[in-house]
Amino acid sequence: MGFDDHACNTGLVLGLGLTSSAPQESCNLTKLAKNNIKPSLNSAPTSGAFEPSLTLGLSGEPYHQQTVASNIYKVGNSSQDEAIDLYRQAAAASSPHSHSAVSNSFSSGRVVKRERDLSSEEVDVDEKVSSRVSDEDEDGSNARKKLRLTKEQSALLEESFKQHSTLNPKQKQALARQLNLRPRQVEVWFQNRRARTKLKQTEVDCEFLKKCCETLTDENRRLQKELQELKALKLNQPLYMHMPTATLTMCPSCERIGGAGSEGSSKSPFSMASKPHFYNHFTNPSAAC
DNA sequence: ATACCAATGTCAGTTACCTCA
DNA sequence: CATGAGGTAACTGACATTGGT
Known part of the structure; x- marks a missing residue:
């Protein structure tokens, strides 16, 4: 093309x-x-x-992250255990103040939805993490404790994200179990990850x-200049030199001279092959065609 | 076949926590 | 030490889809 x-x-x-x-x-x-x-x-x-x-x-980010992830995986299980410990500590530490997504939501529909995310074991975890509302009622603290995912967890999530940017419930459960996170956390992570991807894409x-705009601006400037030159040329031509203004009426797409002199275009002395790239892409063919 | 409703999944937008310069 | 910025986990409300009645 x-x-x-x-x-x-x-x-x-x-x-x-x-x-x-x-x-x-x-x-x-x-x-x-x-x-x-x-x-x-x-x-x-x-x-x-x-x-x-x-x-x-x-x-290219995924490439990098994939490398990082795979490297991390090679390290061994100790870091994974550490991650699990950290998570458990976090859960334990935050339990008096923190909230599960379930308990924090006042939308009944959401509550049902999120509760259904939880397998029996994860329900246990959630129950340990406890409810924000009730905890707040107890001690008045409003901590929205934020779990910092470990490198290993992030790496595995990234790895998984590269395979599927969305998760079905089974995958979510499996991943959550593997990471020792709540399914809701995995879900949220994927949501945020998708959002980041999209944001990056938008940027x-x-x-x-912007670059397109700059290019078009330059192109426009150049065309204006050329037009000025052609006009000047035309003005300077002696009368006997008045020829069909082939340059200005040439069809951009087929490069045939159109307009007033179109019927004689094939005999025109102007060959017009000089700058066909002026008229690329977005230029509509002239009505002469 | 169609309408209605509840459940569910995803998103955009926002909030709040945490880390770091 | 205080602080502001940036990253990101978590939340909220809206919307679309799906399956049951």
Whole structure:
């Protein structure tokens, strides 16, 4: 396609790519989200080419994190145990003040939902973590204790996120069990992770559009200048030199001279092959065609 | 077949905690 | 030590989908 040929010059094709060649993956996350279509990010890290919609949002991060994660996994189980201990400590320490998502929510529907997240063992954990409302009633503290995930936990979550950006209940349960976290925590982590991914994608898209804008501005400036030059040239031409203004009426897409002199275009002395790239991508063909 | 409702999952936006410069 | 900024876990409300009645 001729359009792609000039992608590097103007970046316009990339703009198109955002909408067409970047499939349901991430080009329009908002729309996907609205429809609850799950963007699979699996393909993102494997795309090394400049395909904005797939690569920009992740910007290679998963690669790095994958490496980190796998390295961490090689360390052994001690850190995992440590993580578990830390979690238990955190849970124990926070239990007087902290809250489970279940108990903190005043929405009955949410309560049911979150309670159903919990397997029997995790219900036990949750019960240990206790209820914020009741605890607050007891000692008045309003601590919203924030668990800091360990490196190992984060790494495993990242690893899992690379495989599925969303989790089904079974996966969530399994992951939670593996990490010794509550399913709700895993769920929240994935939610936040998706949000971060999207935010990053948005930032990159924004940068890309800025560059597009700059390119188009430059292009516009150049075209204006050229137009001025052509006008000046035309004014300076002697009358007998008045020819069809081929330069100005040439069809941008087929490069045939149109307008008043179109019927004689094939015989025109003007060849017009000089700067066809002026008219790439977004230019509509002239009415002469 | 259709309408209604409850349950559930996901999201955007926000809050609050924690760490670090 | 105090503090502000940034990162992020957790929360909230809204919306869409799904399955049962």
